[in-house]
Amino acid sequence: MNTPILSAHNLVKHFSAGGFGAKRKVVRAVDDVSFELARGETLGVVGESGCGKSTTARLLVQLLTPNSGSVRFDGKVVGPELPLKAFRRQVQMVFQDSFASLNPRMTMIDSIAFGPTVHGASAAEARRKAQDLLDRVGLDPARFGGRYAHELSGGQRQRVNIARALAFDPQVIVLDEAVSALDKSVEAQVLNLLMDLRRERGLTYVFISHDLNVVRHISDRVMVMYLGEVAEIGPASSLYTAPRHPYTKALLAAMPSLDPDRRTHEAPLAGDPPNPIDPPSGCRFHTRCAQAFGPCATQVPSQFAVAKGHLAACHLNRSEETVA
Amino acid sequence: MTPSATKSDHPLVSVRDLSVRFDGTPPVHAVNNVSFDLASGEVLGILGESGSGKSVTLKTLLRLLPERRTTITGAVEVDGEDVIALQGRALADHRGGVASMIFQDPSLALDPVYTIGQQIAETVIRHEGATSRVAMARALEMLELVRIPSAKRRLGNYPHEMSGGMRQRAMIALALACRPKLLLADEPTTALDATVQIQILLLLRELQQEMGMGVIFVTHDIGVAVEVSDRLAVMYAGSFVETGSVADIIRDARHPYSKGLLAANLVGAVPGTRLDAVPGAPPALNALPEGCAFAPRCAHAEDLCLTTPVPVWSGAAGRWARCVHATREGATAVNKVAP
Numbered sequence: 219m220n221t222p223i224l225s226a227h228n229l230v231k232h233f234s235a236g237g238f239g240a241k242r243k244v245v246r247a248v249d250d251v252s253f254e255l256a257r258g259e260t261l262g263v264v265g266e267s268g269c270g271k272s273t274t275a276r277l278l279v280q281l282l283t284p285n286s287g288s289v290r291f292d293g294k295v296v297g298p299e300l301p302l303k304a305f306r307r308q309v310q311m312v313f314q315d316s317f318a319s320l321n322p323r324m325t326m327i328d329s330i331a332f333g334p335t336v337h338g339a340s341a342a343e344a345r346r347k348a349q350d351l352l353d354r355v356g357l358d359p360a361r362f363g364g365r366y367a368h369e370l371s372g373g374q375r376q377r378v379n380i381a382r383a384l385a386f387d388p389q390v391i392v393l394d395e396a397v398s399a400l401d402k403s404v405e406a407q408v409l410n411l412l413m414d415l416r417r418e419r420g421l422t423y424v425f426i427s428h429d430l431n432v433v434r435h436i437s438d439r440v441m442v443m444y445l446g447e448v449a450e451i452g453p454a455s456s457l458y459t460a461p462r463h464p465y466t467k468a469l470l471a472a473m474p475s476l477d478p479d480r481r482t483h484e485a486p487l488a489g490d491p492p493n494p495i496d497p498p499s500g501c502r503f504h505t506r507c508a509q510a511f512g513p514c515a516t517q518v519p520s521q522f523a524v525a526k527g528h529l530a531a532c533h534l535n536r537s538e539e540t541v542a
Numbered sequence: 543m544t545p546s547a548t549k550s551d552h553p554l555v556s557v558r559d560l561s562v563r564f565d566g567t568p569p570v571h572a573v574n575n576v577s578f579d580l581a582s583g584e585v586l587g588i589l590g591e592s593g594s595g596k597s598v599t600l601k602t603l604l605r606l607l608p609e610r611r612t613t614i615t616g617a618v619e620v621d622g623e624d625v626i627a628l629q630g631r632a633l634a635d636h637r638g639g640v641a642s643m644i645f646q647d648p649s650l651a652l653d654p655v656y657t658i659g660q661q662i663a664e665t666v667i668r669h670e671g672a673t674s675r676v677a678m679a680r681a682l683e684m685l686e687l688v689r690i691p692s693a694k695r696r697l698g699n700y701p702h703e704m705s706g707g708m709r710q711r712a713m714i715a716l717a718l719a720c721r722p723k724l725l726l727a728d729e730p731t732t733a734l735d736a737t738v739q740i741q742i743l744l745l746l747r748e749l750q751q752e753m754g755m756g757v758i759f760v761t762h763d764i765g766v767a768v769e770v771s772d773r774l775a776v777m778y779a780g781s782f783v784e785t786g787s788v789a790d791i792i793r794d795a796r797h798p799y800s801k802g803l804l805a806a807n808l809v810g811a812v813p814g815t816r817l818d819a820v821p822g823a824p825p826a827l828n829a830l831p832e833g834c835a836f837a838p839r840c841a842h843a844e845d846l847c848l849t850t851p852v853p854v855w856s857g858a859a860g861r862w863a864r865c866v867h868a869t870r871e872g873a874t875a876v877n878k879v880a881p
Binding site: 374402405407428430431454455469473475481483488489 | 691705706743763765766807813816821
């Protein structure tokens with residue numbers, strides 16, 4: 219097998235939530251998360267709020283330091299084997315809030331050119347590149363280059379953020395709810411842009427979203443997270459048509475059907491997601507799972523391989539081959 | 543509660559040529575010539591993107607817009623009452639008594655320094671003149687109605703002690719405490735997770751049927767609108783551009799903007815393919831184009847689209863689209879001024 223372009227190995231991130239001594243509370247935001255990204259593929263990440271999607275993204279691009287575990291780029295451990303500065307040129311990120319991501323005192327051209335100049339490009343060269351990129355994301359450099367963030371609409375700002383991420387010619391872009399704040403018609407335009415760029419440049423995406431429709435549309439593989447753990451990961455087609463984790467099934471069932479004759483009649487899950495400060499024992503989903511049985515409350519399920527490249531962390535799949 | 547028999551031949555809500563303008567230089571034309579009816583027991587979904595005027599339309603029905611800076615023209619009747627003319631106590635009776643509203647963010651809509659029970663009881667005391675004991679009992683009954691677990695304990699909770707889904711249930715309980723005839727819902731599930739969203743939608747649908755309320759449900763999410771609505775209205779740049787039953791709009795949209803919205807929601811899209819996206823962005827409401835407001839983004843626009851007024855195609859009852867092309871495709875094309 220080829221070396222994955224980016225891989226996460228047993229990432230753990232806990233945040234302190236106040237308290238002292240025995241009362242110290244810990245948010246288990248990400249607990250033992252591992253996955254691999256093949257070159258040129260798009261991995262979708264879904265889950266409810268508080269499931270650790272964004273923390274995983276931030277760990278992946280090294281905006282947060284994990285408590286344990288490591289990230290490898292092209293086989294090299296980031297940090298000891300690959301300097302952070304070199305890593306950042308290869309892996310870039312686009313955030314949900316397009317306005318907060320941009321410096322309000324910089325013009326769009328300067329925002330895009332800033333990174334390359336820090337990394338040693340000449341000012342003229344960086345500017346020329348910034349103009350090309352603005353043009354590529356569909357904004358006329360002559361009209362938009364000199365504008366500030368507040369003079370652009372949300373969709374235009376997100377295009378600038380994408381252009382800025384592209385300024386290093388990275389191989390991987392992590393998109394954390396990058397289209398979620400946009401109106402639907404604008405979201406479709408930005409999705410088209412992302413798909414075009416992926417094809418032109420052979421980019422690899424990590425696409426985080428709460429919108430399962432969009433994730434299905436853009437992703438090759440999908441990872442479902444629940445309370446800081448990977449519940450299921452597999453090819454988008456099989457995960458959507460034959461989910462093997464009850465949580466994935468519930469998420470899919472909660473999607474509006476868009477068919478007035480097939481409206482939902484029963485909510486697939488009751489209540490809100492539990493607090494990640496004190497997650498349930500055993501399988502973290504067992505408190506909301508309709509199919510919970512014997513081992514669920516006490517034993518943490520391992521990742522069972524249910525099909526080629528398709529893993530599900532659920533005891534119901536126990537009879538199948540176990541992946542250690 | 544069933545709607546009173548004397549008024550059953552009138553629609554619960556009747557809006558005619560409603561326009562809302564926010565004063566300023568230049569003035570903002572937030573809502574332009576909107577007309578619609580709502581029968582009691584009916585759910586109308588208003589679908590639109592941000593800035594399309596859907597929330598402003600809703601707020602007009604409760605007169606929540608800043609009085610001094612807003613010019614409202616047209617007629618708005620709710621349960622036979624002229625809402626535009628309401629003043630003082632009559633307006634206060636209307637708000638929460640006849641019509642009531644739930645908002646997108648319950649943590650902003652609820653008062654942080656009163657318990658949920660106190661907030662619901664206050665409404666009941668104000669509108670029904672009940673004693674505080676009776677009002678508290680009603681509050682408990684309401685919390686049970688919206689299925690908040692251990693309702694008795696939750697009565698004494700402050701909003702910050704509840705989760706997002708629970709707060710939204712509490713706000714629904716508050717809105718329904720005085721059995722309004724009309725419930726206005728402004729994106730009530732947008733801030734919630736999908737698994738919680740569907741719970742709230744099902745609850746709203748059930749309560750609506752139980753209490754026979756009319757509901758106007760504003761959302762930007764077609765999926766959500768389909769789950770709760772009987773009828774849909776698509777709004778663009780302050781105007782209704784198309785209305786019809788949910789099935790009509792989903793399966794046979796006539797306005798290019800409605801079609802674009804459906805495509806953007808990946809209705810029938812093949813994964814990985816380019817989407818049939820509408821180019822550009824909605825116009826600024828202080829500088830609306832002449833003629834069809836959608837023409838600058840429309841792939842089928844022609845000279846005729848740039849002239850006012852835009853002809854309206856009418857189909858079966860309550861089905862119409864404001865588009866030149868729809869009039870040509872439609873068998874029963876009617877050339878008249880937009881309703």
